[in-house]
Each structure stands twice: as structure tokens, then as C-alpha cells.
Amino acid sequence: MINEEKKGNTFHWDYITIGFFYLAAIIFLYQTFNLQQMESRIFPYIVLSLAIILNTVLLVKSIKTSPDKREQYSFEGGNRALYITAALLIYVIAIGFIGFYIATPVYLYLTMFMLGQRKQKVLIPVALITTLFVYVVFDLVLSMPIPGGMLF
């Protein structure tokens, strides 16, 4: 996922990473300040101090590195990854309403279709067999509760 350099590109994903780590450090620091017991704060303080120092070193290093010498990262195809994540999120929400055994074959069918599978003799059997496989293995063999929904 790491591309060859793109000349003249001043934006770099490392700045986003650095920003994320600073934000995480600030949030955790704020939470640490609010802890009543001192002994509970020490280890978080040590780790957070280390994280902030390292993050600052990364920031300085990123600024000092010229754009043409930076490692370039590629998120090519990232939109497809986001679509799949969205599909999974909708699937999780749907489980909460209609239950696993109805949401799953629908999710499988639609996601395979979205990814380019068009053969009905693959779409329908895979959706049904996978659901059946989960029922047999998780429910019958391992006796694990499967998520149910409000309606089913």
C-alpha cells in the first residue's frame, strides 16, 4: 500500500497520524488528571509523556523531510474499503432489528453482488449455506447464542 513518490505533494498522511496521536494523548491526559488516586495516574503519565515526546520527534522529522524524499502512502481503493465497512455497519444494525438468521443471507447476497459477483448459482447457495454453517457450528455444536433482533 506504499506508493512511489509523488513529487510536489506537500500533504502527507503522517500529519494526520501525528494529529491523531496528539488528540488521543490529550484525551487520555484529561482523563488521567481527573483520576482521584495518584498511584493510578503514574503509569499513564509515563506512557503519555513518552507518546507525546515520540510524536513530537515524528512531527519534527516529517517537517524536516523534503516532500520528494518522503514515503508516499496510497489509499487507492480506499473508497471500496469504506463501502464494505458501511455494508458491515448496516449489517450489524440490521441484526439488532431482524436478527442474525435473516440479516446474514441478505447481507451476504448484497455484498457479494456489490463486489461484482453476478452468478445466481453462486450468490444464493453461498448466502444460504454460510448461514446454515453458522447455525450448525455455533448454535448446535458449540451452543453459543446467536444475536437475535427486536423483531426475530
Add this chain to the structure above:
Amino acid sequence: MEILEYLLMVLTPTNLMWLTIGSLVGAFLGALPGMNADTGIAMFLPLTFNMDPLTGLLTLCAIYTSASYGGNITGVLLNTPGTPEAMYMAWDGYPMTVRGEGAKAIGVTTIAAFFAGVVGALALLFLSPFIARFALKFGPMEMFLTTMLGLTIVIGLSKGSMLKGCLSACLGLLCAMIGTDDFIGVSRFDFGLKELYDGLPLLPTVLGLFAVSQLLIMVAEKKGTVVCKNNAMAGSPFLSLVEMGKLAWVTVRSSIIGTIVGIIPAASTSVAVGISYGISKREDKDPDSFGNGNPKGLATASAAHSAITGGSLVPLLTLAIPGNATAALFLGGLTIHGLAPGTKLFTTDGHIVYPMMIGLVLAQFFILFIGLFGAKYFCKVTKVPTNVLIPIVGCLSVLGAYVFRYQSFDMILVLVCGLIGYYMICTGIPPAPFVLAFVLGARAETSWRRMATLTGGSESFLHMMLKPVPLILLALNLLFLISPFWKDIKGLFGKRAQEVQ
């Protein structure tokens, strides 16, 4: 007699069934490009939750072993390694396939992997109790430094992005502190969410970071299918005694090297294969044939690679230092079943861990069977379209996250961790230090606080520090942190010395 007893505990119908399933699933995942042992163990961890601890651990052992091997099949036959490490097998294996010796290549890699796997598993079985007894003498200072050693090794070995490796580890340590403080019962960093009172759950986190992130990468890269040629497995994979005799010495030596390297925490397959391959090539009458279809080259790489599996579990079971990211997931498996690495594992829980180690030896026989009789079928797994595989992996990941605590929150968490894992991989932030720090974080803090309680002042701290074992551990910590930059440091001093002259 005890070994016989433990063997009988493994040879129950249930355990044998799950060993078989684990081996087949592991080989399937290992053969598929984009999938590996990490994904397999992460996905199977939830399944093992409701199993008997021994059965669960045997299943994970089978997956670990066969997934490591599964990549060899596609690497040798298709030059498309299922796992990154399997590329070493493709060096000599694929040229053998091209000249019509695909079946023989499979025979060589299978037998070498089987032998080396047995050596690694036996090393685990016989060395671990001794190391665990030694670890019994460890106090809080030693435990803290040992835990830190696990982290510094992994960070130090991610040299190209060592800063990012350190940051990844810091994030892992912070995430490990989420939840209730074990010492005083105070809730920390839970952001008001009751689902986080007991901490960030291990299983959904690793499932997201390894399985979901991997499927997002497969989607983004639009990986297709690779077709196995019909004549790739022409001939027989069974080697004659003469052929096995020619490969015996390189296999034995590489097995020993791989086992020793595997025991060193975070030492990678590249190190084991590099050392073994270099020695074998140097000693061979025809060194130029290495890399061009020499069976000895294939046997060397296969043996060194497979022996690491057993070796990497030695520091894990004895010192709680995972040998690699896969072993870190294995630690998660132990934790789920209420087992903690260390001496107790070999005493109170010996009735689980000794059969498990014997099971690891048995798992090698499954590799032998899969390789010699099933390779031509596993080769065809690459025909499974990714647009079918990805939704199924997604479904199983979501379900796997749910069955850990039966909370819908975990199904969302696995997706969030998947996105974070995807971002980390795309931007060069290694996820391995995060996982290790997350797994070791609680232990690190506990031993730090015990140490702080016991010392209470600089004199007693020095008294605890100035002993052979803590000093050695401290030196190792510094060594692994500095070693990636040793050449740069030497160069700097060399330059300064020249300037002074």
C-alpha cells in the same frame, strides 16, 4: 508414563476432530493469498471460547501449524505465496514446478516442514518446564524488565518505522489501561461506557486489527483469483529413501536453527531462513543451483520456517513474551481460558499445557497428510473468488466479536478496529507492537506498581536493580532498542574519529 497419559488426553474423538478441522482450516487460510495464521487464529478464538481449554488450544495449535505450512503449497505450485513467509519456499519450489517436478517439490517441502515442526514442538515440550522454573525466581523488577523486553524487541525490529512502532506500542499500552484499575478498583479511561468497565475486550480488538483490516485491504487491492495449472502436481509427492537421505542433513540443521531462532522473541522467519539458506548454499557442491530449483534449498527454507512455530511458543508459555504477533494472539487464547504463562502453567495447569504441547507434535502429522494427499486440492482454493470470500470473512468476524461477551457493542468495536488497522497498514504503522503492548500492558503496569511498592526509595530500587538477572535484562532491552541503529552509530563515531585526526 505421564506422557502416555497426556497423549491419551489428546487422542479423544473431540480433540482429534478439532485438530482435523483446525488443520484443514489453517491450510485453507494459509494457501489463500491475503490470509494467514494471524487471521485464522483471530477468527477461531471466539469459537474456542465455549470449548474445553485443551480442545480450544489444540485447535489453535493446529491452525497455527497448518496455516504456516499452507502458504508453502501455493508458493511452490503457483509462485503466489499464501503467506509472506512462504516466498522463501517459492525460490526453489516454483522452479521445480516449472520443470515438471511440482509433486516432488510438494513432497520435499512437506516432509521438511513435518520434521522441523516435530523438532520445534519437542523443543517446546522439553525446554519450557526448565525455563519456567527459572522464571519462578523472577521478582517484580525482573517481570517488568522481561515484559519490556518483549516490547523493545518488537519495536527495535521495526527499524524502518521504529518511531511509529514505538507510538503503536504506546497506543497499545494506553488501550491496555482502559477499564478498572486492578490494584484499587478505580475505573479509568472508560469514557462513561459500561461496556468498557472491564477493559477493551481482547477478541474484538484483535479480530478487527487482523481479520477485518485484512479483508479491507483485499477489497481495496481488488485481489482476484489465481488459477492452478492442471499439470502443476504431475507425478508423486512421495520421496524415495535415497532422495530423503540427500536432504536429511540440511533438514536437521535447518530445524535446529529455526527452533533456536524461534525461541528468541520477535526474531523473524527471514532470520531463520537467511541463516540456514546461507549455510546450506555455501556448503553445497553447486551453490549456483540454489534459487533455481535445488531441492536442498527448498528443504532448508521449509524446515527453518516450520521449526519457528514450536520455538516461538517457548518464550510465550514460560515468560509471557510472545515470539511474534501470532504467538501474541495465542496468548489471547490462553487468557480466554483462564491460563497465565509462567510456572503455574506447568504445575497447576500442567494437565492442559502438556497435552497441548503433545498435540502440537501430532498436528505435524496432519501437515504430512495434507501435503502428501491433499496438496492438489488445496492448490485449487485460490479459485475461490474474493467477492465470495470477503463477505463471509466479514460475517464471521462480526459474529466472532459478538460471541466473546454477547454484546452488540463488540460488533461495532470490531469494525472500528478494522478501520484503524487498515489505516495503520496503509500508513506504515506496524500493528504488531500495538497488539503486543495491548496484551502485555496490564502485566507491565502490575509489575511496575509492585516494584514501586516494594522499593519505596532509591536505595532499595538500586538494591533490586543491581543483581545479575535485572542487569542482563536491562542490557538486553537497551541492546534491542539500539541495535537497529548500530551501524549508524558506528558510522557517526567513525566520522568523528576521522575529523579529529
